[in-house]
Amino acid sequence: MKVEKTRTPVTVAEAVFRVTDRVCRTGTERVPLHASYGRILAEPLTATHDVPHFTRSPYDGYAIASADSAGASGSSRVSFTVVDHIGAGEVSQAVISRHEAVRLMTGAALPAGADAVVMFEQAVSEGQTFTIRKAFAPQENLSLQGEDMLAGEMVIPAGRFIHPGVIALLATFGYAEVETGRRPVVGILSTGTELLAVNSPLVPGKIRNSNGPMIAAQLARMGIPYRMYDTEADQLEDCLLTVRRAMAETDCLITTGGVSVGDYDYLPEIYKRLGAEVLFNKVAMRPGSVTTVAVAGDTFLFGLSGNPSACFTGFELFVRPALLKMMGADHLYLPRTTAVLAEDFAKANPFTRFIRAVYDGTTVRPAGFNKSGAVSSIARGNSLIVLPGGTRGYASGDTVDVLLLGTEEGTDEWGL
Numbered sequence: 159m160k161v162e163k164t165r166t167p168v169t170v171a172e173a174v175f176r177v178t179d180r181v182c183r184t185g186t187e188r189v190p191l192h193a194s195y196g197r198i199l200a201e202p203l204t205a206t207h208d209v210p211h212f213t214r215s216p217y218d219g220y221a222i223a224s225a226d227s228a229g230a231s232g233s234s235r236v237s238f239t240v241v242d243h244i245g246a247g248e249v250s251q252a253v254i255s256r257h258e259a260v261r262l263m264t265g266a267a268l269p270a271g272a273d274a275v276v277m278f279e280q281a282v283s284e285g286q287t288f289t290i291r292k293a294f295a296p297q298e299n300l301s302l303q304g305e306d307m308l309a310g311e312m313v314i315p316a317g318r319f320i321h322p323g324v325i326a327l328l329a330t331f332g333y334a335e336v337e338t339g340r341r342p343v344v345g346i347l348s349t350g351t352e353l354l355a356v357n358s359p360l361v362p363g364k365i366r367n368s369n370g371p372m373i374a375a376q377l378a379r380m381g382i383p384y385r386m387y388d389t390e391a392d393q394l395e396d397c398l399l400t401v402r403r404a405m406a407e408t409d410c411l412i413t414t415g416g417v418s419v420g421d422y423d424y425l426p427e428i429y430k431r432l433g434a435e436v437l438f439n440k441v442a443m444r445p446g447s448v449t450t451v452a453v454a455g456d457t458f459l460f461g462l463s464g465n466p467s468a469c470f471t472g473f474e475l476f477v478r479p480a481l482l483k484m485m486g487a488d489h490l491y492l493p494r495t496t497a498v499l500a501e502d503f504a505k506a507n508p509f510t511r512f513i514r515a516v517y518d519g520t521t522v523r524p525a526g527f528n529k530s531g532a533v534s535s536i537a538r539g540n541s542l543i544v545l546p547g548g549t550r551g552y553a554s555g556d557t558v559d560v561l562l563l564g565t566e567e568g569t570d571e572w573g574l
């Protein structure tokens with residue numbers, strides 16, 4: 159088999175752009191509210207009524223007409239008579255006359271004639287009467303109709319992640335079902351004759367397949383369904399058959415391994431046989447320089463490196479935003495921040511370097527063994543330090559860019 163040995167690297171930003179620019183939404187589907195968590199809102203969410211839709215008391219207390227409290231002060235008490243008593247969910251039939259009040263609980267509708275609420279703590283109760291020692295302003299201690307949202311107001315645009323707060327909003331407006339971006343079904347194919355199943359005993363030269371389960375978990379974290387595929391051996395024909403089957407059964411396929419220039423790295427030849435358009439096959443980054451993305455028909459083929467740290471990073475940088483866009487998300491990228499490097503990093507960075515790292519809110523430090531083949535630092539890290547290409551010698555105390563991992567939601571800006 160003849161594979162090209164020289165590839166032209168693209169920058170990380172260019173690679174991300176090439177993928178996200180090509181991806182289209184995979185459609186929409188209606189799901190019950192309880193199943194909508196973690197999906198992407200396909201329609202803007204507009205308030206169908208004012209919230210709250212009636213003026214209510216935000217406190218346990220007494221509803222009064224504020225004008226009746228005029229003159230109350232530290233040295234002058236004003237007295238009221240309680241004419242009704244309501245809890246939340248009840249509506250008083252009383253219409254307050256001069257120096258009358260309705261005793262009401264938090265959330266109860268304000269009775270007619272009242273325009274302020276005296277908290278229990280602001281009153282001295284004596285049977286059916288109470289006194290106050292301060293004057294109340296109109297609308298004091300009220301939760302006004304529409305103060306949170308007004309009918310017709312667009313509250314959450316389409317493309318946003320449905321998190322618990324959005325679920326609360328949907329429930330507020332009575333959405334028993336929600337229109338969401340369809341989740342793509344993703345195939346995972348781990349290639350390599352050295353790979354053993356997770357429950358296999360170790361034998362010389364072989365290793366357990368850690369990338370497959372890792373990618374499955376990266377997908378699960380995004381709520382995306384997946385199917386696992388196996389090849390019998392590192393045989394081109396066998397691998398091609400499996401890729402074709404996976405393409406027929408899924409919306410996109412993630413492979414790991416076999417994408418470099420080795421004698422058994424069949425993926426480049428498979429892309430050729432499929433007539434796939436290769437968007438890029440080398441990225442100016444470490445790890446993950448061999449990351450390849452190709453499109454065959456309307457199926458995306460993500461060729462991630464076999465090296466675990468490179469595989470992990472390739473998923474987070476390229477696969478994740480693509481899948482989010484397939485679901486119709488408008489925020490595609492990992493949230494990023496800056497942090498103070500907590501230890502020296504002396505290595506040169508000929509290309510953009512992504513270092514698995516531990517970020518504590520202020521400082522960030524490499525999460526340990528930092529080779530492309532490392533597994534330990536993926537397990538220990540919660541973030542990626544990003545060091546630009548063409549730099550060297552970062553010292554403890556330097557400020558560096560950090561991408562945050564493990565959040566379900568993206569940001570709308572590719573900022574690196």
Ligand SMILES: Nc1nc2c(c(=O)[nH]1)N[C@H]1C(S)=C(S)[C@@H](COP(=O)(O)OP(=O)(O)OC[C@H]3O[C@@H](n4cnc5c(N)ncnc54)[C@H](O)[C@@H]3O)O[C@H]1N2
Pocket residue numbers: 348349350352353365366367368369370414415416417418419420423445446447448462463464465466468530531
């Ligand atoms: N002559 C060159 N050799 C290599 C180059 C190069 O430019 N010229 N690039 C190196 C870089 S960088 C990387 S990264 C690797 C990428 O190779 P592949 O993506 O084709 O991956 P494999 O060769 O199949 O495997 C690499 C490594 O990872 C282990 N592996 C593979 N699959 C898994 C898995 N599912 N779970 C755990 N570990 C896995 C595999 O055993 C190898 O050790 O190529 C360099 N070589």
Ligand code: MOO
Pocket residue numbers: 443444445446447448449463465468530
């Ligand atoms: O792709 Mo390799 O992981 O750059 O080291």
